[in-house]
Amino acid sequence: MSPPALRLCQICTQTASKYKCPSCLAPYCSLACFKKHKETPCAKPESTEERPTVVQELPIERELNVDDPSLVLEQKQLEAIASSCEIREALKDENLQELIYNIDCSLDALNELEKYMGVEAFCMFTDKVLSNINL
Structure with missing residues (x-):
């Protein structure tokens, strides 16, 4: 298997991108570039493949406050998740994608998360x- 092609950050055009905008999938390299990118509205590109029509609500904008900073993942933990073949394979499951989307878009994400912890596929x-971030 060949290594993935490196893409440059579309914002600064200087550094290899590590991330993609969740809305339009534009590659960016840092929080500063992401904030600059978000100064102008963006939208997810239209897919060329036929997919069933699903009515989806817009993601809920909510302030991210963390009571306990020790609960925030470190960069190496995020990288471990992103580079895990096992996790990437699991995320190909459309049902799992829908569960995660429902949690992310919920007005009461914590309650939605608790609800889905009873679903075997989500629990697995x-x-x-958790095993990839050594918890």
Whole structure:
């Protein structure tokens, strides 16, 4: 298997991108570039493949506050998740994608998360994530 092609940050055009905008999938390299990118509205590119029509609500904008900073993942933990073949394979499951989307878009994400912890596929996925970040 050949290594993935490096893409440059579309914002600064100086550094290899590590991330993609969740809305339009534009590659960016840092939080500063992401903030600059978000100064102008963007949208997800239209897919060329036929998919069933699903009515989806817009993601809920909510302030990210963390009571306990020790609960925030470190960069190496995020990289471990992103580079895990096991997690990437699990995320190909459309049902799992829908569960994660529902949690992310919920007005009460914590309650939605608790609800899905009873779903075996989601529970197995969270176990994979936790094992990759050594918790």
